[in-house]
Structure formats: C-alpha cells, structure tokens
Amino acid sequence: MTSPHLPVLMVVLPLMSAPFCAVMRRGLPAWSLALVVTWTSFALALAVLTQVLDHGTIIYSIGDWAAPWGIEYRIDRIGAFMAVIVSGIGALSLAYSRRSIAHEIGVRRRPLFYTMFLLSLAGLLGISVTGDAFNLFVFLEISSLSSYVLISLASDRRALTAAYRYLIMGTIGATFYIIGVGLMYMMTGTLNLADLAARVPEVAGTRTILVALGFLTVGISLKLALFPLHTWLPNAYAFAPSVVTVFLASTATKVAIYVLLRILFTVFGKADVIHAQEIGDVLMVLALLAMFVASLVAIFQDNVKRLLAFSSLAQVGYMILGVSMATATGISAGIIHLFNHAIMKGALFMAVGCVFMRTGSVRVEAFAGLGRAMPVTMAAFVVGGLSLIGVPATVGFISKWTLIQAALETGAWPLAVLILLSSLLAIVYVWKVVEVAYFQPLPSYRGDVREAPLSMVLPMWFLAGCSIYFGIDAATTLGIARDAAAALLGNGP
Amino acid sequence: MTVIGIGLIRMRNLFAVVMLSGIYSLLAAFLYVIMDAVDVAFTEAAVGAGIATVLMLATLALTGTQEKPSRHTNLLSIAIVTVTGAALVYGTLDMPEYGDPDAPIHHHVVPRYMNDSAHEVGPPNVVTSVLASYRGFDTLGEVTVIFTAAVGVIALIGRIRRRRSLNHDARLNERWADTMSSKPVLRVLTKLIIPLIMLFALYVQFHGDYGPGGGFQAGVIFASALILYGLIFGIDTARRAVPEWMTRLGLALGVLMYAGTGVAGLVMGGNFLNYSVLAHDHLHGQHWGIFTIELGVGITVAAAMVTIFFTFARLLPVDPNDEKRS
Amino acid sequence: MSPETAMLLAMALPLVGAAGIQLAGPWPNLREAVTLLTATATFLLVVQVLPSVAAGARPEATLFQMLPGLSIAFRVEPLGMIFALIASFLWIVTSVYSIGYMRGHHEENQTRFYTFFAVAIASALGIAFAGNMLTLFLFYEVLTVSTFPLVTHHGTEEARRSGRTYLGILLGTSICFQLFAIIWTWTLTGTLDFTDGGILEGRASALVIGVLFALYVYGIGKAALMPFHRWLPAAMVAPTPVSALLHAVAVVKAGVFTVLKVTVYVFGIDLLRTVGGSEWLQYMAAATIVIASLVAMGKDNLKARLAYSTISQLSYIVLGATLVTSWSVVGAGMHIAMHAFGKITLFFCAGAILVASHKTEISDMRGLGRAMPFTMAAFLIGSLSLIGLPPMGGLWSKWYLALGALEADKMFFVGVLMLSSLLNVAYLLPIPLRGFFAAPPEPEPAADGQDEGDHGHAPAPADGIREAPLACLIAIAITVTGSVVLFFYPDPLFDLMRQVVSPH
C-alpha cells in the first residue's frame, strides 16, 4: 500500500463511516462496520508509519492547496507513531467492545455508541497527523465532544457529572488553546505549524508570544490532565463504560501530550523556550507532584478503575518529566512511555472491564477469589500490574530505564531516586488488588463467576502479550522514539 | 457588554441570566458587523442569540430557574481569573494596535486569498472561498462537530422518560391546541411566514458565493422555520411533519455529501477535497465542489438544529405539577 | 550438542516443563513424572556445558535487543557454571523430596507449586548464564515474582503478610538500589557486559565506585545482608521444599551469586581492592554474620533458626566478595556450593520432622532421634558441614575464606569466622544431640495423664512417629552424600573458581 492518500484516508474513513453507524438501528451491523473500519485505519496507520520510516516525513496538502494557505497533513515519525498507537488501541478495544457494550449499554444506544467511538477515533487520528494549529483544534473538539458522550453513556449516574465536569474543563482547555493560537496568529500571520516554527524566532521575545505559549501550555495541560489540572480525569475514567475507559485512558491523554510536544518543540523549538522560559522547570515540578500525589491517592482507592485512573495521572507525570528534561533521551523516554503506558493501561482496564462484566462491580472487594474464578483475566491484570511497577521483561521497565538514564545523563541523580521511589508506590497499589484476587476466597453469592468471553479475553491478552514482547525486544519502539525525539529537537533524520 | 458580563455574575435568576446572555450574543453580532465580519455576525445572531438561547430556556424549563446561593467563597476563582486576565493584558502590550493595517496577519498568507481567490476558487465572497476550499477540511471538521453534538444529544436525552412520553405528548398537544385555538391570527401568520423563511434559507444557501451566507447560516434559518412551526403548532405535529428518521438521515447525509465530495476529488486524481479536478476546468470544478459541500453543510446543520431542539422540547413538562413530579 | 545449544535448552526446558506440569495437573502421577523428567533432563543439559567451560571456553548467545545497545545475552563462565550445576542438580533432589513431602503433608494446589518451581529454576539458570547485568537483572526479578506464589502457597493471612514482606523487600531493594546502580553503570560505561577485570576501570571516581558498590550489594536483597534480611525469616511460612528452594537452590544463592558476579565482572577485584570502596561493607557483613547467629540461638522454631543461620552463612559469601582477594573470592564461590548442600539437608530434615511428627519447635524435638534416627543423623551431618568440620565440604570454603582474610591482612575477620563457627556449634548441634540423647518430652502413653494439659497443642504422641516418606529420605540421603563427597573431591569446584579469579 503506497498510495499517497493513505494519511487522509486513515482519518476520513472512520469519520465517514460514523454517519452510517448513526442511521443504523441495531448494534451488531454498526459494530461490524466499525470493526472493519478501525482495523483498516490501523492497517493504514501502520503503512504510513513504514512509509515515514523509509522515506521520511510525508506532506499531504488537502485540496491541493499548498500550506500555509491550505491545510496540510505533515506526518513525521512521532505523528505516525501516535497514529499507530491510537488506531491500534482503537481497533483492539473495538474488538473487545461487542460483548462489553452488550452488557453495559441499552440496545437502542449501541449504534450511537459506535458512531461516537468512530468520531472520537477520527478526531484523535486527525490531531496526530495534522500540520495546522486550527485544524488541530477542530479535531480536538470532535474527539472531545464524542468522548463526553461516550463517558455519559454509562449506566452509573455519576458518569453524567463526570462527563459534565470533563466538558467544562475540556472546553476551558480548548478555549485557552484557541486564545493561544489567536495570539500566535496575530504575531505571525500563519496557522501552519511548520510555518509558525519558521516565523516564531523573529518575534519570540515579545510578551504576546510569551503569553500565547502560556495559554497553549495551560490549555493542553488541562487536556492531558497534568497535576493540578487533572480533577476531571479520575471520575471520568472510573464511571465511563469499560471500553471507553480502555480507549480514552490509552489514547486521549497521550494525544494531548503529543500536542504539547508539538507546541514546545516543533513550534517553539528554535526559540528554545523550554530552557529560556523555565517552562521545563515548572513542568518538572508538576510532574513530580503528579507522580507522588497521584500514586499516594491511588493507594487509598477502593474502586479499581479509580485506582488505575490515579495511576494514569502518575504515569502522565512520568511522561511529562521526561519531556521536561528536554534532552534527546528525556523526550524519547516520554515518547516511549506514551506507547508503553497505552499498552499496559489498555490491558489493565480491559481486565477490569471483564471483571465488571462478570461480577457487576469494580470495587476491590469484587476481585476476591477471581484468581481462581477468572484466571486468564487476572493473569493479564498481573502482567499489566507488573508493567506498571516496572518489573523487567515488561514495557514498564523499558520506560523506567530510559527515564532514569535520561535523569542520570543530565546529572540529576536525585531525580532518578525520586522516580524509583515513586515506583515503589506502584507496588503497593497494584498488589493491593492482586492480593485480594488471589488470597481471598470467592464469596459464596458469586459462585457462578466465570471467565470472560473469548472476544474480550483475546484483545486483552494481545495487549498483555505486547507489554511483555515490547518489554523484551524494545529496540524497534525505542529506536522510533529516539529518532522522533531527535527530530523534535531539530537534529533528527 | 461589560455591564452584561458583570450582571451575569451577580444575578441569581437564571431566566434573566439566559436572556442577558442572548442579548450579549446579539451585541457581539453587532460588533462583528462593525468589524466587517458580516458572515460571522449572521451566524452569531442565528446561533448564539437564537438557537443557544432557545436551548438554554428549554433546559431551564426542565431544571428550574432559580440559582441557589453558593456557600463557599470564591477567592481562588477570583485569583485564577485575575491572573489569567492580567496575563492576557500583559500579552496585549506587544500586539499590533487594533485596526492596524500593518499587522503581520494582513501580510502573510492572507494576501493570496485576497488577490488570487477570484481566479483560483471563484466566489467573490472571500470568506466562502477560504471556508469551503482553502480551509475546506476545517469546515468538514466543523460539520462533523455539529453532527457529533446532534447524535450526542440523541444518545443522551433522546429516550429518557419514555414510559411517560405517550401520555405526556398527548397532554402537551392538548395544551398547545388550547392556547393556539385562542390565537388564530398567530396561526395564520405563522403559516404564511414559514414558507417565506424557508425561501430565505434557500436564498442564503445559494447566495453564499456572492454575499454573506452559505450552508451554515441557511441550515440554521431553515431549522428555525421548523422550530417555529413546532412552537406554534405543537412539537408532536411538527414531529409528524419532520419525523425523526428524516432528521437522522439528514444528519448523516450532509456529512457524507461533504466527505464524499472530498473522496470524489481523490478519485478524480487530485488530493482529498480538491474540487478543481471535478469538472473540465478548475473554476467549474471549484464551483460544483463548493456548491455540493455547502449543501451538505446546510442539510446537516438544519437536521442537527431540528434534532437538538425537538429532543429538548419533547422533555418539556406540561405544567408545573409535572415538573415537581420529576 | 554444542554447549551453546545446551545452555539455551537448559533454560528453555524448565519453562516447557512448567507448561507440561500445568497440562498434566489433573493427573498427579503424570505431573510428578513430568517434573522429575524435566529436572533430570535439565541437569544433563547443564552438565553438557561443563566440559567446555572447564576447558576455558565461554559459550555465548544473544537473543533480543532489549534496549538499543543492550541485548538479552548469555555467556557461561565458571562461577555461573557452578551455580547452574547446583541449581539444576538440587532441583532433581528437591523434586523427589517434594513428592514425598507434598503428598505426605496433603498440601493443596500442588500443580501450581510444581509449575512455579520450574519457572523459578528457569530464571535461576538465566541468572547463572546471564552475559550482562541487564539480563541478570531481568531473571533476578522474574525469580522474585515467580517465587511469590510459592512463598504464599498456603494463602493464609500469615502467608499474605509474609508475601508482602518478601515482595516488598526484594522488589524494593532491587528497584531502588540495584536498578539505579545498573543504569548508573550504563551511563558511565556504555556497556553492561560481564567482562574479566570489570568494566568500571577508569570510568568513575573512587567515591562513585564506593557508592555504586554499596548500591549493588544492598540492592541485591536476595543476599540478605542486614538490614534487608527480614524477607527470609518471613518466607518461612512456605512449605518446606520451598524453603529449600529459597535457601539452598535458587533464591539466596542467586543473591550471593550476583554479588560475586558484580564484584568480579563489573568492578573487577583489582579495581575494588585499589579503590577500597568495599571496606566498610566487610564490617557490615561481619556484623550480619555474628548478629544473625545470635538471633538464631534465640529461636525455638526450627525453620526460623535455620533461616537466621542462612542469613549468617550468606554473609560469609558477601564477606568473601567484599574482601576482594583471590582466596576470599574462591572461598565465597565454593561456599555457595557447600552451604547449598548443607542447608538443603537441614531443611529437608526439618520438613521430614514436620511431616512425620508435626513438630516445629526445637524444644519439642527432644528424643526424636529414637523415632527418626536416619533424619536426625542426616541433620547432624548437615550441621557439621555448616560448622565447617571435616569430613564435610563446609571445611574447604571456610578455609579459603580465612585464607582470603589473611591475604587481605585482616586478622579481625579470621576471628569473626572462628567466632561464627563456635556460634554455629552452639545453635545447630544441640538439636541432633538432644534428639538422640535427651529423653522424649511426652510421657509414655501408659503413664498417668498429668502432663497432658501441657502438651495439648502437640498433635501427635511420640510413639506414633515414624520416619518420613521414602521419597523424602532418598532426597536427604543424596544431599548428605553430596556434602561428604564435596569434602573429598572439592577439586573440580576449586579449579573452576581459580579460573574466575585468575582468568589467564
């Protein structure tokens, strides 16, 4: 597949199939269509990634209007990598979704669920590949609006307030972003990211650009749930339908981090703001706070989804910590953790979804005895948990290794110590669940708990398997992350 | 406008708040006209002052109009807002002055739109050229956003309280019938006005190339005709005229028309959303492309507005007792 | 079969075996046959590697590239060879013993037990054959995780608590200190390969080397250097074959083995000696030796006493490593083997006593030698080996350790070794001696029932006690023989260790 139109098809395909799903009356045909489409998108994303790895950055002018007059797709390594992560997780969670959705969402709403899912996917993919600041906003809103709906489709009424809070915070974030873009546009006259990058250094010293940077950073930080702008996230993840949690946890915050990378390094890279304006230091402090505060809070959660949500906040901290170092190794640590965390959290939330399906609860107590009753699911949970801790032979180890290496390279050994200490907290909260699963007997009233259906177990174990495989053989993924980091710093291939 | 802004903060009567916010939008629209943004003004008036206000009123009818006094102090919020505001003002200090023709935005990118769009794209309305062609992909995104919102609203409140709805709808109609039979003049007037509004919508739809207007505004106007019909003759009657499947189909159709045009460009040998390749010469191609996508926009927007409004309206309680019971 | 293939197969086979055990779960006889077969085959494969290593070859293999520039690689050198031989051989013995014990004790979840046991052995072999520090660390952690279900086998509240301590200390130290040290080494040198003479020479200041070495030694929590020793007594809740695995076969040995390996192949003994970064650790090791022995004396629970004995004995090896002389390293390496055979004998005996008599407290074991003469005799021999008396293998390792202390010109540590041997005598020998010579605590069944109230908790009357199941006794016989054989034929071991300290 070497058609030049792959990048745009990858995004437009799910976007165009969403209306078809919307007019369907039943879940099954909608699911089938969505399944075909997401997997095709995944295949296209992989093809694009290969193309980018082989031939370098792809530039696709939409409507054949050359940038900066028209909108272009500009896909470099990191963008293609993001697209693969997003579409891959999308494809897997869609395969997983059928039984889970059949269990959690009423029959009339199922086609609408798949519509929203496809839109969310299209939005996130669009963000990953676009080269235009305003187009990015539009697709950000597509993905955000559909996520709000996806979250509120859950049966728990707290999902509604969670979605509402997410909507308010998300819209504030988007508005901040748009203020930032406006200020940038005002000073440079362009919206194209590459063009901005070329024109920013001229005006980098002005107060307007400085404020623009501030607004962009705060706005995106809201979306990526950086401490202390994270308050929307725990409940949104905890009460959303299982599949939605899987998908959003593995993709939405990741894409936001990607946008932050784009702004800080692609647009402001030549102006070197991360060093000049202490943004790096601020991000680093917030990242460290996130790592410790969120991990500590996670320890005291009784709802496993909430527990994992707080763990996600801590993991976002790791990613931002890597980014804030602004060295090649630091950024590649952030990027590789994007990928790794998507895999492991995907597996973990899928396991929790299986548990919810069989026991009707995601409280820690509900896990009692599941080590025996649902051995396959719990084994996947353990693999994911070990990965969160960072045990070798899991992807978490690779991330941690790279991050600590980055810290030591800059001579910041206290930082390395803090990273290690915070991962001890992960042992505590992961083991809290594992112990209950394996050491407490199955309550008698749950005597009929069975293993989850195959269609859910397979995607879950695919991710669990990935988190082992890429933990042993990380040369490829880390290689991409390194090249991407080098490219972001302006000295890549 | 500032006065309204401050008033909004202080006021506890939500009904007044919503009305003020509508007025605020109208004022903004007025400002847009002053600042030469006629298309935007058109849209803001129809959407911000019109649709959004109606939706808010509908919501208020469902949730109650009096805000309860808040107990906690808002020092933190004040601090955040002050800091943000101060940052923005600080940022303005290095900006080009308002109306300054030498500002960078007028000299990069835009000159090509002003100078070349006439022979590259065609329509004298540059906003349309940029919207539909140069940055057509954004507009596709925009249509998708409105599609998302409409489907989202169906997913969220499309089917709640279905148990009561039969009885509910019947009573709603009774009430409308009572009210309306006493106002025959209004009914007749409406029947006369609605076709006119629709004609106007069609005019706006197809006139977008030359003056302010286009698919989006036309869609909103078209929808408001149907909404008016619903308000005067009862939601149920309107729903019979425009059943749900039709709006839902419209929603999907518009998006597909737009994206389909893009794909057509791709099939004909251009890039996605390249209209130039659609006909024998590029100006005709652009013309047809813009025509189709604007139509798509119009259909989806009209369908979305109608869907959103009717979905909200279906929930409206018949009388205060009903509201208390919920 | 080439030594490379044999090496890789030796690591893969236990995993295959684990899968086989899992499949054969419903049929206990088949399952145990699979275990024994796998264990024997694995041992034979490891033996295949021996000749070439003894002849000076270093079989190598590289599998994946885990991180850019860092592969999962294997390379067999003499120290690893010794560890692999011990681990794979004792697996057979322990399996034989387990069959008797687990059946005799009516344990549940036996399939899980055998499965994770096999995984633990695979990771122990991985540690033994690791060609760089990353690979070693990988298998080190796999070993920790795979032994967790074994430690918590009974699933009781106590087992859970112990499991938490076990995992907390082992994962905590390895992540906080060891991993930190490894990555630091990597950033300093750009390699993690085990190299003769070390990789840090000229790459770091004396201070950094000292700090790094401390991070490694404490980061290898499996070596149980105080104050990170708590996991070992805690793990005593596990079934006895697991204790044998922990203490003799895999876990603690993996710890001290790693310490030795790091000392010799990452730092290099010459470098460490010149820099002197390890000196204060010698005293920490000495303190652990003495304190753990003293604690052991105070324990009435047999397994707890043995656990503290292990902590003390492990520090012999750490002491040998930190003394960084040729002789001390030779002594340390040999002590891995000597202690393995001695301690596994003692644990087997403790388990046999538990199965046969349900006794766990030493004070209840008076006169037990009459009912279980074979077991008690074996216990005596094992004790003698640990004390370091002829004709047991333990003599040699202590001998070379003392030589090493002399070579380093540190009489103090010779004294510590002597003192410790005395303490060993004090806490180990009374058990078999009282077993044989003291009168049984219970009154004869014919006697009046006055004392019964005092012994209400002792479940079985003395007269009902027989020797443990045959499988247990066979295993004990093998390890006892091993201890004795190692006294008469320590040469192969010695030669291998000589290669470690003077590679050319």
Add this chain to the structure above:
Amino acid sequence: MSVDWGLFNYWIVVILMMAGFYVVIAQGNLVKKIVGLNIFQVSVFVFYISMGKVEGGSAPILSDAVTLYSNPLPHVLILTAIVVGVATTALGLALVVRIRDAYGSVEEDEIDRYEQEQED
C-alpha cells in the same frame, strides 16, 4: 505615561473573557456555568474578529468598488468556532438535563453531597 488607546479594544475583550471565565469556574449552578462558558467563548470570538479588522477596510467580499478589505481568515476560523461552541453548549445542556433527571438538582454542592453519600 502614555496610555496606548490602540489596545483599549483588546482590554475590554479581556475583561469580558474573564467575566465569562469567572462564571464558569466560580458558579455552582450547572446551567450558569454553561452560560459562562458561552460568554467566555463569544468574547474570544470578538477578540479574533478584532484582530482581523483593518482600519478603513470593508467586508471581504470582492468588488470593484472597494480596495481595502478586512482580514477574512479570522472570520472563517470563528465561523467554525461558533459552531463548535454551540455544539458544546447543546451537549452540555443535554448533560445538565440528564443530571437533573438523575440527581434532582443542578447545583454542584448538592450533587457533590449526593455523590459522597453514594460511595458504593
């Protein structure tokens, strides 16, 4: 001290934005928050349109009689943004309706209280 009146327009816009922003983050009523969000966004739109204005220019519809036009690009962007804004508003209001249905209240404090009681 010379006051830069050329920026005065922007300052007013900033004040409006902040009024909206304040309503969003400080108010406890869910409907009012949405209204605030609306105000906030509309103010941002005004800001965009302001920067497109060229002194003496006219609406960007090409004709032979006019030579100076205002900048059309902000107009395009804001057209899109308005739609996004109304979409968000509609969804937000739909959520408010559902929340009211589920909790019987649209006051944040009350809902927080119910949720704390619910902790399943």
